[in-house]
Amino acid sequence: MTQNTPTVLAPDYYRHNFDFLLRSVRQQYHDLLSHSEHWWLNTYSRLTPDAKQLYIRMLSRKGRYFRVSKLSYPEIRHTENAIEELLSNKFLTCNEANWPVDEILDLFTKPELLKIYREKHSPDARTNDQALKQARKADLTAAILATSPAISAFNEPIIHVEHQAHLTIFLLLFFGNQYQDLSQFVLTDLGLHIFENYQVDPTTRLFQQRQHILEWLSLEALAAEYEQLSLSKRAQATRQFAGRLPGPCTWPPLERRRQRLFNRVARDLERLGEYDLALFLFNHSALPPSRERRVRILEKLQRHSTALAICRQMLSAPFNEEEAEVGQRLAHKLSRMLNLPVAQAIKDTFTLETLTLPASGERVELAVANHYRQAGWRVHYTENALICGLFGLAFWDIIFASVSGAFLNPFQRAPRDMYHSEFSERRRDMLTARLNAIRTESWNHWLAVYQQKQGITNDWVNWAILTPALVEETVSCLNGEQLYAMLSRLLFDPRHNRSGQPDLVMFKSGHIQWVEVKGPGDTLQANQKRWLRLFQQLGLDARVNHVVWQM
DNA sequence: TCACTCGTCG
DNA sequence: TTCACACTCTCGA
DNA sequence: GAGAGTGTGTCTCGACGAGTGACA
Ligand SMILES: [Mn+2]
Ligand SMILES: [Mn+2]
Numbered sequence A: 001m002t003q004n005t006p007t008v009l010a011p012d013y014y015r016h017n018f019d020f021l022l023r024s025v026r027q028q029y030h031d032l033l034s035h036s037e038h039w040w041l042n043t044y045s046r047l048t049p050d051a052k053q054l055y056i057r058m059l060s061r062k063g064r065y066f067r068v069s070k071l072s073y074p075e076i077r078h079t080e081n082a083i084e085e086l087l088s089n090k091f092l093t094c095n096e097a098n099w100p101v102d103e104i105l106d107l108f109t110k111p112e113l114l115k116i117y118r119e120k121h122s123p124d125a126r127t128n129d130q131a132l133k134q135a136r137k138a139d140l141t142a143a144i145l146a147t148s149p150a151i152s153a154f155n156e157p158i159i160h161v162e163h164q165a166h167l168t169i170f171l172l173l174f175f176g177n178q179y180q181d182l183s184q185f186v187l188t189d190l191g192l193h194i195f196e197n198y199q200v201d202p203t204t205r206l207f208q209q210r211q212h213i214l215e216w217l218s219l220e221a222l223a224a225e226y227e228q229l230s231l232s233k234r235a236q237a238t239r240q241f242a243g244r245l246p247g248p249c250t251w252p253p254l255e256r257r258r259q260r261l262f263n264r265v266a267r268d269l270e271r272l273g274e275y276d277l278a279l280f281l282f283n284h285s286a287l288p289p290s291r292e293r294r295v296r297i298l299e300k301l302q303r304h305s306t307a308l309a310i311c312r313q314m315l316s317a318p319f320n321e322e323e324a325e326v327g328q329r330l331a332h333k334l335s336r337m338l339n340l341p342v343a344q345a346i347k348d349t350f351t352l353e354t355l356t357l358p359a360s361g362e363r364v365e366l367a368v369a370n371h372y373r374q375a376g377w378r379v380h381y382t383e384n385a386l387i388c389g390l391f392g393l394a395f396w397d398i399i400f401a402s403v404s405g406a407f408l409n410p411f412q413r414a415p416r417d418m419y420h421s422e423f424s425e426r427r428r429d430m431l432t433a434r435l436n437a438i439r440t441e442s443w444n445h446w447l448a449v450y451q452q453k454q455g456i457t458n459d460w461v462n463w464a465i466l467t468p469a470l471v472e473e474t475v476s477c478l479n480g481e482q483l484y485a486m487l488s489r490l491l492f493d494p495r496h497n498r499s500g501q502p503d504l505v506m507f508k509s510g511h512i513q514w515v516e517v518k519g520p521g522d523t524l525q526a527n528q529k530r531w532l533r534l535f536q537q538l539g540l541d542a543r544v545n546h547v548v549w550q551m
Numbered sequence B: 001t002c003a004c005t006c007g008t009c010g
Numbered sequence C: 001t002t003c004a005c006a007c008t009c010t011c012g013a
Numbered sequence D: 001g002a003g004a005g006t007g008t009g010t011c012t013c014g015a016c017g018a019g020t021g022a023c024a
Helices: A013-032 A035-044 A049-060 A080-090 A100-104 A110-120 A126-134 A137-146 A164-173 A183-189 A210-230 A235-243 A251-270 A275-285 A288-301 A304-314 A321-337 A366-376 A384-396 A422-426 A426-438 A448-452 A466-478 A480-492 A526-537
Strands: A065-067 A092-094 A158-161 A351-358 A378-381 A502-507 A513-517 A539-550
Touching: A013 A035, A013 A049, A013 A164, A013 A183, A035 A164, A049 A080, A049 A158, A080 A502, A100 A137, A100 A158, A110 A126, A110 A137, A137 A164, A137 A366, A137 A426, A164 A210, A210 A235, A210 A251, A235 A251, A235 A275, A251 A275, A251 A288, A251 A426, A275 A288, A288 A304, A288 A321, A304 A321, A351 A366, A366 A378, A366 A502, A366 A513, A384 A466, A384 A480, A422 A426, A448 A466, A466 A502, A466 A513, A480 A526, A513 A526, A526 A539
Parallel strands: A351 A539, A513 A539
Antiparallel strands: A065 A158, A092 A158, A378 A502, A502 A513
């Protein structure tokens, strides 16, 4: 953990990163880019370094509007000239009459807004003036907005950065997601994020058609719009939004996203009591919890036998373990209502123990950890980091193996198909061989992989929690059969089985014990029960400690 | 005056 | 772009 | 007491500084 490595970057580092992004996308997606995007690329390439850099600086900042006085960078020599150049190339616009005044008012500080306000008002309106000085910035903005001021009222040129949408598309094409951006480059250069040196596949593209790009963006825009709208919790607006949801997509990744949005909207409609429309939307989604929600709505509507039929589907072809269990519970409940025979549900028999601890104000998990330390245990508060970490070490080379379409850029923490069934299917032989080697204890390179890969970003490994001593002690306490079973469970459903691992793991005289801590009012979650059941089957010591604070 | 948030930047 | 917990409410063993 | 529903606090890369607004 040595952070004192002051990496010094060239003053124009961000231009090189930006150029790299543009070059990569042009190479890979040349034929899918629009005329406008090609024009943008070509125009950009002819700009002077100063103009390029100022443009990138603006693209990297928040918002679309800027005050010229707020654009000052030591590495850009002649800002005024750069602005002129960008204006004449249509990369910037200046002081247009139809701009939204509220967005521009946000660029000014409260004292500046007060000055603008006073210039527009005669000085005899003193009473109001005093009130505004005390007011919040938002109120002041509203007061100025009410006077519908012209752009000239700001006494300073305002500029607008153009073609932000092109950058959004380029980032999407490059990263293949919505959350990584230009800052990823500098974080990597500084060594804050280190990625595995896997083989990037330049032949496989995420997007095959222009249409997919456009659908992706419009779906994201729709989802973002809904995010805002859903805060209002109004039935009328939500119903209207539902009418604007798009039809099916042929491309699976898009279709998944579309169904996620359907589930979100349908869930809100259900909360608002709009059961028919909610049912309709859930019907168009195969993603959990679509079937569960349909059953619950049908139950509320007293349509018990229809609900039971959906339960049967959940049980015969469950999407995951969670859905199977929920289906079981709901089927049980509905069968009783319909006077059908029901099988007695099997109860869990976990080791439960109540601990009475002095109230200390610290996290309940830490209090329990200290309790066990006093009894001579070496305790680690790991939650999901331990077994997930072992998974990451055991399969490191397979996770980052070169599989077509798995790696699109150098900044991935997992292959694209990590959380889909394709991950196992396409690496079956390698995974089976590794799993068997672990089962027979002939693969035992946990620490070697740890030393070799320490610090490299892997979606499965949290290096801060997973220490070498923890790895060593854990694998020495578990036999091959137990490790095999745990890793198989993660591999069976990497997306859902990642979570629910016990809070604490502890060691004493060659013995390993897992403890799930439950504070007052907390109970075991379904995913936690599933891991505890596996520990039980494997003959491992796992217990649930309920904590009562001592008064 | 001071704690806190937010945006910026390497 | 989660995951686990805190808190509340409602049933039905 | 279990199950269900809803909401919240964490994750954020971290240093830094301007601005804000609640306090005296
Ligand atoms: Mn926990
Ligand atoms: Mn816990």
